[in-house]
Amino acid sequence: MSEERVRVRFGDGCVAWHYPGTNGGCVIMTGGFAVTKEPGTDVFARRFHAAGFSVLAFDYRHLGESAGEPRQVARVSEQLADWQAAIEYAGTLPEVDPGEIAIWAFSLSGGYIFPLAARNPQLAAAIAQTPNADGPAAARNAARHQKPSAMLRFTGRALLDALGSLVGRPPRLVPLVAEPGTVALLTTPDSQQTNEALNPGNKYPDWLQLVAARSALRVTFYRPGRYASKVKVPLLVVVADQDQSALAAPSIAAARRAPRAELVRVPGGHYAPFLDQHEPVVEAELDFLRKHVLSQPAAVSRLRLQA
Template identity: 35%
Template sequence: MTRRDIEFGAEGVTLRGWFYPSEAAGESHPTIVMAHGFSAVKEQYLDRYAEVFADAGLNALVFDNRNFGDSDGEPRQEIDPWQQIRDYRHAITYATTLGEVNDDRIGVWGSSYSGGHVLVVSAIDRRVKAVVSQGAMVDGYRNLRRLVRPDFLGGFRAQFDADRLARFNGDAPATVPVVDENPLAPSALPTADSYQWFTHSGSTIAPNWRNEVTLRSVEMFGEYVPADFVEYISPTPLLMLPAVDDVLTPTDLAIETYERARAPKRIEILPGGHFDIYTDGFAQSSALACDWFVKYLVG
């Protein structure tokens, strides 16, 4: 599999990633634009999905979100969901400048936090002709309240307010770990499977992943509700792939969001938990996504 490093401008910030050219014959092909979820970098299994797509005759354009991995951007380790949505659109624009890309056959793929992003992107950007959203974070307001004990929420709000005042006075943004071995310790993603997946993948395949995000990233997570856009995706074909035992981005919220979407749409509920999608469930999740894109982008 041949891939090449890419970089492109995004409102003054350089984003970097990989381009996987289609293995099919011909000069231009449908292209899937891909980025990762909350704090993750492209090395955390996105190469495997891109390879499946390229083998099936699709180009794949994979990039690190701004402020993370190989991409530029400040402050480092800060996640602004709306900026990441704009960067998906910058990546689509960049893709259309490449000779290998068929401008009329663009798909977007997202997972976890970016699984929510692609719901928004496909609703507002009609260059997108097919979308796959796996393990999606669909409602940050409700999701945060599933992850954080009610008696801890007041403490979080106090930290957000103190950080806002400190930034106003010129201090650097406060940070918190993405994960912690103790689920009751302060962290952005306080589940046992989050700790296991991030620490394992970070130590084995993604050494540039950092266990840190700005506190403001958690605040913005709780303000972000991509489900509000799902009714506007149609007529773009939507495939949603929630996991049956997802405790990080709860399964019932994803199913509820899917029910609000209009046709053409399909849902497949995958076995296991949130992170099994990338590992034990990779063959199934990648095949379903690939088949969806081939159906609607290749025909």
């Protein structure tokens, strides 16, 4: 894969894979909550790139190859700022037409697609795949799949972590996924497929599947789906009907509020688009990208390449 992508840097220490494309369009991508760029984007990035699109797949600050201390801390405001920097950087890539840029993400990052698309009307398209559109609703549902004692221990650890951060103490890390009864970010049934979907055969051994407990506090109250009515760009929302980690209903409601949204529903849990529903989902996303990102000839891109 090294021959088709190169490592680049932008913004506040963000590191990304840049796959130079041929059709003038570009898809900016990143992983879900504390999921680094390789397990979070590789299988979709390959398909988009094979179809001619440039791809910019990045790590948020504090995660993966990107800079930022302390490590494994996820802050909504910083991650949205990293997205903004990625959008601006993608427009400077020599083979990319700045008018043919799309954004793609899933899970928590998929929820970010709503405010990002609302704030960036110059985007050609946006794809929110199994997004967490309503943090409180997802948190309530997740609580049904966790033991009360473990929930209390997690809350205590998150609060102590947040207080410790005020005096510079190292993060108190918790697993991204574990069995119910374990202090972890997620213990929902479909979250147990995380490695099967994103890291089969430990393909990405460098992916540290831990996150600072403090990171969950803001996410629990974050409701990005409320921005859906302000999204004026073409928006594709992909939901899995049995999703227990980022519920389908709030995302369907958000899609209905967005003026130019298209909705794709598939059976299965949170990771269905990475597993048995991968082909129909990636084909639907490619059709959407071709329709909206490549709706105008990539004249700017060709002129740049000839210059």
